Amino acid sequence: MTAPVRVPLPQDLGRHFPGDALVRLEGVTKTFPARRGAAPFTALDGIDLAVRRGSVLGVIGRSGAGKSTLIRLVNGLERPTGGRVIVGEAEISRLPEAELRRERRGIGMIFQHFNLLSARTAAGNVALPLEVAGYDRAAIRARVNELLDLVGLTAQRDRYPAELSGGQKQRVGIARALATSPKVLLSDEATSALDPETTRSILDLLARINRELGLTILLITHEMSVIRAISHEVAVLDQGRIAESGDVFEVFTRPQAAITRTFLDHETGRALPPVLAERLRAGQPGEGDSAVLRITFRGPHATDPVLAQLVRDAGIVACILSGTVDEIAGKPFGTLVVSVDGHPEIVARTQGFLRERGLDAEFLGTLPADAWPAPRSETRHVA
Amino acid sequence: MSPEMLRLILQATGDTLTMVAIAAGLGTLFGLPLGVFLATSGRGELLAAPWLNRVLGTVVNATRSTPFIILVVAIIPFTRLIAGTSIGTAAACVPLTVAATPFIARLVEGAIREVDGGLVEAARAFGASPLQIVLKVLIPEALPGIVLGLTLAVVSLLGFSAMVGAVGGGGLGDLGIRYGYQRFMPEMMLAVVVVLIVLVQAVQTLGDRLARRLNKRLRHG
Ligand SMILES: Nc1ncnc2c1ncn2[C@@H]1O[C@H](COP(=O)(O)OP(=O)(O)O)[C@@H](O)[C@H]1O
Numbered sequence: 001m002t003a004p005v006r007v008p009l010p011q012d013l014g015r016h017f018p019g020d021a022l023v024r025l026e027g028v029t030k031t032f033p034a035r036r037g038a039a040p041f042t043a044l045d046g047i048d049l050a051v052r053r054g055s056v057l058g059v060i061g062r063s064g065a066g067k068s069t070l071i072r073l074v075n076g077l078e079r080p081t082g083g084r085v086i087v088g089e090a091e092i093s094r095l096p097e098a099e100l101r102r103e104r105r106g107i108g109m110i111f112q113h114f115n116l117l118s119a120r121t122a123a124g125n126v127a128l129p130l131e132v133a134g135y136d137r138a139a140i141r142a143r144v145n146e147l148l149d150l151v152g153l154t155a156q157r158d159r160y161p162a163e164l165s166g167g168q169k170q171r172v173g174i175a176r177a178l179a180t181s182p183k184v185l186l187s188d189e190a191t192s193a194l195d196p197e198t199t200r201s202i203l204d205l206l207a208r209i210n211r212e213l214g215l216t217i218l219l220i221t222h223e224m225s226v227i228r229a230i231s232h233e234v235a236v237l238d239q240g241r242i243a244e245s246g247d248v249f250e251v252f253t254r255p256q257a258a259i260t261r262t263f264l265d266h267e268t269g270r271a272l273p274p275v276l277a278e279r280l281r282a283g284q285p286g287e288g289d290s291a292v293l294r295i296t297f298r299g300p301h302a303t304d305p306v307l308a309q310l311v312r313d314a315g316i317v318a319c320i321l322s323g324t325v326d327e328i329a330g331k332p333f334g335t336l337v338v339s340v341d342g343h344p345e346i347v348a349r350t351q352g353f354l355r356e357r358g359l360d361a362e363f364l365g366t367l368p369a370d371a372w373p374a375p376r377s378e379t380r381h382v383a
Numbered sequence: 384m385s386p387e388m389l390r391l392i393l394q395a396t397g398d399t400l401t402m403v404a405i406a407a408g409l410g411t412l413f414g415l416p417l418g419v420f421l422a423t424s425g426r427g428e429l430l431a432a433p434w435l436n437r438v439l440g441t442v443v444n445a446t447r448s449t450p451f452i453i454l455v456v457a458i459i460p461f462t463r464l465i466a467g468t469s470i471g472t473a474a475a476c477v478p479l480t481v482a483a484t485p486f487i488a489r490l491v492e493g494a495i496r497e498v499d500g501g502l503v504e505a506a507r508a509f510g511a512s513p514l515q516i517v518l519k520v521l522i523p524e525a526l527p528g529i530v531l532g533l534t535l536a537v538v539s540l541l542g543f544s545a546m547v548g549a550v551g552g553g554g555l556g557d558l559g560i561r562y563g564y565q566r567f568m569p570e571m572m573l574a575v576v577v578v579l580i581v582l583v584q585a586v587q588t589l590g591d592r593l594a595r596r597l598n599k600r601l602r603h604g
């Protein structure tokens with residue numbers, strides 16, 4: 001017998017080797033029982049989700065989509081009515097309460113409203129999980145100092161939450177969540193109560209913790225910008241089901257589900273300028289109208305001079321209506337919204353031309369002739 | 384004011400303070416855990432025991448809705464069992480404690496219910512047991528409210544203690560009735576009222592100050 005050969009595993013092994021998933025939800029369903037006047041409510045329906053060890057997975061969904069319910073299943077604050085929830089070796093969904101408490105020390109959690117004890121200082125709040133876990137005083141002191149240093153709050157250690165800013169409170173929350181050295185951090189809308197600048201700094205801190213401590217993070221949010229800032233993978237939750245999931249760059253640049261597009265539209269670059277959006281009509285263009293297309297430049301094609309090629313090689317004139325170049329998960333990515341002559345043949349040829357070059361050209365709608373002048377292409381009606 | 388009157392007033396003030404202190408102390412001893420339990424044992428709550436919660440809640444309500452003077456008379460056998468007698472200052476402590484306990488329990492329950500549920504959620508999330516949550520989260524967070532509740536209870540007990548004169552308990556109320564009313568000494572009545580006012584003011588001021596110091600929700604608390 002020979003020893004098994006160790007082969008380096010591919011980067012995205014999480015999805016192909018679910019064994020390396022630190023958090024796993026398998027066919028998870030959660031139905032809240034009927035209450036007086038209300039029928040039973042299925043908040044989560046057949047959820048399959050895996051968070052790779054060391055990665056950041058963001059779950060995005062509208063209010064009421066079931067995000068909080070989902071994240072609360074992971075540390076057993078809520079029990080599923082069907083399926084399994086596994087964190088590391090433990091099947092959280094089946095553990096009795098006492099064992100669950102011990103497992104929870106390995107699963108940190110931060111909250112939208114911080115949930116700090118008002119009667120304890122920053123240091124006192126961070127110390128609490130350690131007291132609960134039965135550490136001795138000296139160990140608690142040392143660990144608290146270490147954690148406050150990590151989140152940059154050493155100077156504020158003796159302040160009460162009321163004397164801290166929102167961002168500082170969330171830093172205390174993060175330090176508290178990390179106190180018992182968890183392997184997973186759960187974040188329930190941790191930046192939703194913060195201003196954009198503070199959000200940025202908290203997300204940077206989370207990204208740093210992920211990088212430097214190798215902490216696996218499962219976060220939920222209703223903002224694509226949060227996903228984009230720190231997630232490696234994303235799952236889109238809609239009415240208790242996963243509408244779409246995958247690598248962040250893939251999902252951002254090739255959204256499949258309508259709900260994902262809606263979220264992305266709120267991200268800068270995808271939403272049309274109001275002057276255009278007001279004039280855009282659904283449906284196919286007629287004579288004299290123009291067709292509006294969104295070209296997505298991804299990866300190696302992000303810098304191709306395709307509009308020039310379009311004129312030169314196909315004789316089709318495209319007018320630029322709006323455009324951005326951006327970076328997602330460290331990869332360049334651009335969107336260009338253009339109008340072309342609305343003749344069906346021209347539209348089809350434009351899309352074909354771009355597709356051949358590996359670019360997506362999504363038809364967004366029609367600009368009527370009386371609302372916007374259509375670009376004229378010389379090659380009209382020519383084969 | 385004669386030295387004799389002064390002696391009587393001092394004696395009565397001492398009796399009142401003793402009765403109130405004992406009743407408030409015992410009332411807190413029983414009422415605090417009872418209040419915590421009432422606040423946390425409803426359906427789906429931390430120490431869920433809905434049935435016991437309902438029973439205790441009913442007992443508390445029944446005690447609280449009985450007028451104090453009727454309570455005093457109604458529990459005379461119980462008072463005799465505990466204190467060995469049903470008259471006098473020591474015996475008066477029994478009905479006072481019986482009245483104070485459910486009152487304090489409800490005030491504590493209210494203060495505990497004021498604590499943000501998010502804190503309990505956070506404590507559960509880092510692995511705290513229900514007992515740890517009660518001791519390390521709920522009671523410390525509710526402390527300013529509990530102190531205000533206890534202040535209110537002490538003030539009420541000062542009033543109640545005046546009534547136990549009716550069953551031979553001593554104290555200021557008794558003095559006021561016996562001398563001020565029955566022997567028609569208005570100056571004694573006035574003195575009793577003034578002492579009670581001063582006591583109530585002092586208790587309220589101390590309680591407010593302590594609650595404010597404990598309340599870290601305000602900046603520079
Ligand atoms: N304890 C509960 N009992 C009944 N319904 C609940 C309960 N918790 C959540 N829900 C319902 O489940 C749905 C999802 O809730 P939640 O997970 O909080 O959504 P999100 O965090 O995405 O806004 C909502 O419609 C909510 O009303």
Ligand SMILES: [Mg+2]
Binds near residue numbers: 067068069189
């Ligand atoms: Mg939520």
